[in-house]
Amino acid sequence: MNAPFSFTLLSQSGQARRGRITTAHGTIETPIFMPVGTVGSVKAIRPDLLKTELQAQIILGNTFHLYLRPGHQTVQKLGGLQKFMNWPGPILTDSGGFQVFSLAKLRKMSEDGVTFQSPIDGSTHHLTPEFSTQIQHALNATITMAFDECTPYPCTEAQAAESMRLSMRWAQRSRSAFIQRAGYAQFGIQQGSLFPSLRKESTEKLLDLDFEGYAIGGLAVGEPSEQLHEAIPMAANLLPQNKPRYLMGVGYPSDLIKAVLAGVDMFDCVLPTRNARNGTIFTCEGVIKIKNAEHKEADVKLDPQCTCHTCQNYSRAYLHHLHKEDEILAHILLTHHNLHFYLTLMQTLRNAIENQTIQTVAHQLLQTYR
Amino acid sequence: MNAPFSFTLLSQSGQARRGRITTAHGTIETPIFMPVGTVGSVKAIRPDLLKTELQAQIILGNTFHLYLRPGHQTVQKLGGLQKFMNWPGPILTDSGGFQVFSLAKLRKMSEDGVTFQSPIDGSTHHLTPEFSTQIQHALNATITMAFDECTPYPCTEAQAAESMRLSMRWAQRSRSAFIQRAGYAQFGIQQGSLFPSLRKESTEKLLDLDFEGYAIGGLAVGEPSEQLHEAIPMAANLLPQNKPRYLMGVGYPSDLIKAVLAGVDMFDCVLPTRNARNGTIFTCEGVIKIKNAEHKEADVKLDPQCTCHTCQNYSRAYLHHLHKEDEILAHILLTHHNLHFYLTLMQTLRNAIENQTIQTVAHQLLQTYR
Numbered sequence: 181m182n183a184p185f186s187f188t189l190l191s192q193s194g195q196a197r198r199g200r201i202t203t204a205h206g207t208i209e210t211p212i213f214m215p216v217g218t219v220g221s222v223k224a225i226r227p228d229l230l231k232t233e234l235q236a237q238i239i240l241g242n243t244f245h246l247y248l249r250p251g252h253q254t255v256q257k258l259g260g261l262q263k264f265m266n267w268p269g270p271i272l273t274d275s276g277g278f279q280v281f282s283l284a285k286l287r288k289m290s291e292d293g294v295t296f297q298s299p300i301d302g303s304t305h306h307l308t309p310e311f312s313t314q315i316q317h318a319l320n321a322t323i324t325m326a327f328d329e330c331t332p333y334p335c336t337e338a339q340a341a342e343s344m345r346l347s348m349r350w351a352q353r354s355r356s357a358f359i360q361r362a363g364y365a366q367f368g369i370q371q372g373s374l375f376p377s378l379r380k381e382s383t384e385k386l387l388d389l390d391f392e393g394y395a396i397g398g399l400a401v402g403e404p405s406e407q408l409h410e411a412i413p414m415a416a417n418l419l420p421q422n423k424p425r426y427l428m429g430v431g432y433p434s435d436l437i438k439a440v441l442a443g444v445d446m447f448d449c450v451l452p453t454r455n456a457r458n459g460t461i462f463t464c465e466g467v468i469k470i471k472n473a474e475h476k477e478a479d480v481k482l483d484p485q486c487t488c489h490t491c492q493n494y495s496r497a498y499l500h501h502l503h504k505e506d507e508i509l510a511h512i513l514l515t516h517h518n519l520h521f522y523l524t525l526m527q528t529l530r531n532a533i534e535n536q537t538i539q540t541v542a543h544q545l546l547q548t549y550r
Numbered sequence: 551m552n553a554p555f556s557f558t559l560l561s562q563s564g565q566a567r568r569g570r571i572t573t574a575h576g577t578i579e580t581p582i583f584m585p586v587g588t589v590g591s592v593k594a595i596r597p598d599l600l601k602t603e604l605q606a607q608i609i610l611g612n613t614f615h616l617y618l619r620p621g622h623q624t625v626q627k628l629g630g631l632q633k634f635m636n637w638p639g640p641i642l643t644d645s646g647g648f649q650v651f652s653l654a655k656l657r658k659m660s661e662d663g664v665t666f667q668s669p670i671d672g673s674t675h676h677l678t679p680e681f682s683t684q685i686q687h688a689l690n691a692t693i694t695m696a697f698d699e700c701t702p703y704p705c706t707e708a709q710a711a712e713s714m715r716l717s718m719r720w721a722q723r724s725r726s727a728f729i730q731r732a733g734y735a736q737f738g739i740q741q742g743s744l745f746p747s748l749r750k751e752s753t754e755k756l757l758d759l760d761f762e763g764y765a766i767g768g769l770a771v772g773e774p775s776e777q778l779h780e781a782i783p784m785a786a787n788l789l790p791q792n793k794p795r796y797l798m799g800v801g802y803p804s805d806l807i808k809a810v811l812a813g814v815d816m817f818d819c820v821l822p823t824r825n826a827r828n829g830t831i832f833t834c835e836g837v838i839k840i841k842n843a844e845h846k847e848a849d850v851k852l853d854p855q856c857t858c859h860t861c862q863n864y865s866r867a868y869l870h871h872l873h874k875e876d877e878i879l880a881h882i883l884l885t886h887h888n889l890h891f892y893l894t895l896m897q898t899l900r901n902a903i904e905n906q907t908i909q910t911v912a913h914q915l916l917q918t919y920r
Contacts, residue, residue: 220871224878228863250846250871258849258867266863476620479628493598493636497628501590501620508594511878 182363185392187424187445191534195413195443198533201424203322204363205262205270208237210424210445211529213436213522214272216453219245220255220265223453224511225519227267233489234519235527238270238322240448243315244279247305248298252318260320272448273321275312275354275369278330278429289329291346309353313366317359324366325395326354331373333402340373341381347371347397348385355389365392367426370419373398374411383418393424396444400430408435413442433462433525433549437542440529447526452518457511459503462521466548468496470514475500488520489513525549552733555762557794557815561904565783565813568903571794573692574733575632575640578607580794580815581899583806583892584642586823589615590625590635593823594881595889597637603859604889605897608640608692610818613685614649617675618668622688630690642818643691645682645724645739648700648799659699661716679723683736687729694736695765696724701743703772710743711751717741717767718755725759735762737796740789743768744781753788763794766814770800778805783812803832803895803919807912810899817896822888827881829873832891836918838866840884845870858890859883895919 182204191198201208215222215230217239222230230236241261246252258264261271277294280287284296293308312327328347331340351368358366368386372378386394396415399408412427416439419425426446427439436447452462459470463483468475470482478496490499490513502510525545532541552574561568571578585592585600587609592600600606611631616622628634631641647664650657654666663678682697698717701710721738728736738756742748756764766785769778782797786809789795796816797809806817822832829840833853838845840852848866860869860883872880895915902911 219875219877220868221875221877221879224882226859226879226882228859249875250867254847254867254871257847258865264865264868266868477624477627489596489598495628495634497620497624498590498634498636501624505589505591505619507589507591508878508881509591509596512594512596512882 182361185363185365187393187422189421193533193536193538194441195416196440196529196533196538197425197443197445198530199424199445201270202363203270203365204361205268205322206237208270209530211436211440211526211533212237212446213526214238214240214446214448215519215522216240216242216448216450217265217267217271218242218450219249220261222519223457224508224515227265229516230267230519231269234516234523236269236519236523238272239267241271241273241319241321242279243273243276243312243319244283246273246319247276247315248300252315256318256320262320270322271320272323272426272446273316273319273325274428275325275327276307276315277312277328280307281330281332291349293327309350310357313354313357322364323393324358324364326351326366326368326391328369328371328397330401331371331398333373333398335373337373337375337378340371340375340378344371344373344378344382348382351386352389355391367391367393367395367424369395369397369428370415371398372415374403374407376414379415379418387420391423393426394419395426395428397428399427400435409438412439412444416443433522434546436522436525437529437545437549440533441538441542452522453515456514456518459510459514461514462518462549464548470496470500470503472500482517483521486517486520486524488517490517490520552731554732555735557763557792559791563903563906563908564811565786566810566899566903566908567795567813567815568900569794569815571640572733573640573735574731575638575692576607578640579900581806581810581896581903582607582816583896584608584610584816584818585889585892586610586612586818586820587635587637587641588612588820589619590631592889593827594878594885597635599886600637600889601639604886604893606639606889606893608642609637611641611643611689611691612649613643613646613682613689614653616643616689617646617685618670622685626688626690632690640692641690642693642796642816643686643689643695644798645695645697646677646685647682647698650677651700651702661719663697663720679720680727683724683727692734693763694728694734696721696736696738696761698739698741698767700771701741701768703743703768705743707743707745707748710741710745710748714741714743714748714752718752721756722759725761737761737763737765737794739765739767739798740785741768744773744777746784749785749788757790761793763796764789765796765798767798769797770805779808782809782814786813803892804916806892806895807899807915807919810903811908811912822892823885826884826888829880829884831884832888832919834918840866840870840873842870852887853891856887856890856894858887860887860890
């Protein structure tokens with residue numbers, strides 16, 4: 181029998197929180213960044229090295245992708261996503277909603293759910309709060325997300341209210357479909373665009389459903405950076421202290437630092453992995469483009485302060501060469517570094533919260549990181 | 551000061567040889583397979599894991615590719631190919647000749663060398679025996695190959711003779727351009743197509759130049775498999791006992807087994823790495839195509855007898871899924887397995903020669919391997 185899913189607030193510094201989540205698949209020290217393993221693989225990284233070399237604690241899987249291929253029933257037959265992909269740790273799956281709205285064709289919305297065509301083979305599918313929850317159960321998600329509509333930006337307050345209220349009705353249906361098991365959790369997703377009163381209404385409706393954690397949805401969907409940075413503390417402050425808070429799909433290192441200051445505990449984003457593949461590298465001196473000619477004969481580390489496998493063993497010159505040649509090893513080594521950067525940043529922030537130096541540390545980091 | 555380059559014949563069983571090559575960058579137990587690291591990377595494999603997990607002992611670099619990008623002078627400035635790519639072991643570089651004939655455009659042959667256009671940017675280059683040798687020195691090749699013309703197949707005896715004699719004049723110029731350093735070597739390349747008298751003449755000319763090792767060139771260039779398998783012992787038997795023998799660009803597991811029986815010590819081929827990327831997998835039960843639908847829910851190892859990282863941790867079902875999704879991890883895991891297969895096959899053959907069981911072991915292996 182697994183221990184129950186729980187969140188312990190270990191220390192606080194201002195709004196910033198240092199916590200620990202206990203799950204059926206291991207514990208997670210927060211604040212934490214979750215590498216994105218879209219279709220059952222964090223791109224270009226071996227799952228064992230993700231753990232042993234990068235110290236990732238939890239990864240994210242995309243329900244939309246895994247439902248379409250290989251199919252949730254296949255994953256279930258093969259023992260769940262952890263066994264399938266050789267990642268024994270916690271996995272959070274999104275609900276599929278965001279991808280239906282951003283990737284699928286010929287969507288048709290109704291109160292019941294969304295009908296869409298597969299971008300792979302054009303076949304028709306119908307996703308509902310109940311079905312999304314069932315799929316996530318079949319995948320064996322440690323943390324299941326409620327099915328919601330990601331409110332587009334910009335939108336009027338009336339549109340945002342209508343969209344949020346639909347998501348809240350869907351949250352109730354998702355919650356009803358969720359099967360409680362020790363060490364597993366379901367998170368509700370707060371919506372309401374940039375409107376404080378709608379975020380408040382959304383939070384109240386979610387709290388009635390008593391989720392094990394709460395996410396902030398519908399941000400970083402195109403709004404200007406200033407509005408994002410105003411919205412994060414507004415949205416986070418509405419959430420209860422005793423549950424994990426997850427800001428979905430955000431973002432740049434500076435976004436993460438600001439959100440940690442605002443009391444957010446969990447993050448995911450494709451930026452470190454996707455940017456690695458296009459040669460955009462996060463370093464302690466800011467972002468570098470490895471394809472630039474200045475790196476052709478640069479016999480120096482990617483990041484002078486970094487201790488990752490890539491920085492310990494390879495020069496910018498070699499990585500520049502591999503990237504230009506589109507060698508698979510470029511993706512392997514650059515993804516490794518970018519993920520190390522994000523995961524180490526979170527470790528730095530965790531330490532700073534414990535040491536009550538988060539304000540100073542965050543201020544210093546924000547001088548260089550975008 | 552490095553120990554001199556040397557080859558020790560440890561034991562023999564029939565024509566099969568168990569040997570040890572000592573070089574400036576480490577020792578090599580033969581018979582050995584050399585993974586191909588075309589442009590400074592064995593595709594999809596981290597160099598450190600190539601050593602620690604796959605026990606590769608020597609890799610091959612392509613002079614043609616490295617000359618064009620990043621350029622031999624860049625590699626030299628950065629400390630040579632070993633340091634550049636974080637592979638501290640022995641490296642053999644080919645002469646660039648084969649690639650000029652197979653990849654470059656608008657070739658123009660002369661007694662002096664070959665003028666060709668770069669397939670990358672159309673720029674004009676002139677490669678000679680002297681320049682090829684200089685490039686390989688700049689790359690810091692442990693084993694440098696003489697520059698030769700790969701005689702096409704089919705060809706008349708007169709054409710084969712003319713081509714071989716040009717290669718032998720080039721071998722003499724390559725030898726003159728080679729700078730002896732302790733622990734480094736240069737190999738001459740026997741040519742002569744399928745004609746025994748020409749192979750004999752070629753060998754005699756090479757022996758006059760006293761190379762540190764000898765390669766068999768111009769095979770596996772389109773001739774039927776039976777002719778290849780007749781030519782290998784014919785060609786190998788002409789070579790001296792006290793020097794390493796390298797069969798270039800060959801081949802399938804069955805080719806390697808037969809060539810080891812014929813007394814060949816060294817091999818390279820892109821098959822295990824290239825085939826991994828297109829999903830063709832070598833197993834103890836023969837070749838499988840991982841994309842085939844039969845593997846979709848197969849919760850079994852790629853190869854039931856294999857102890858590699860991939861087979862220890864992932865099912866055919868997962869690898870089938872990754873391959874269909876064209877995930878980078880498919881290339882990583884499948885390349886790892888195929889290289890492990892080739893390198894372990896050579897280990898098996900080395901053990902069998904030591905134990906005087908090579909005839910039986912080879913016979914058994916040839917029942918399943920193509």
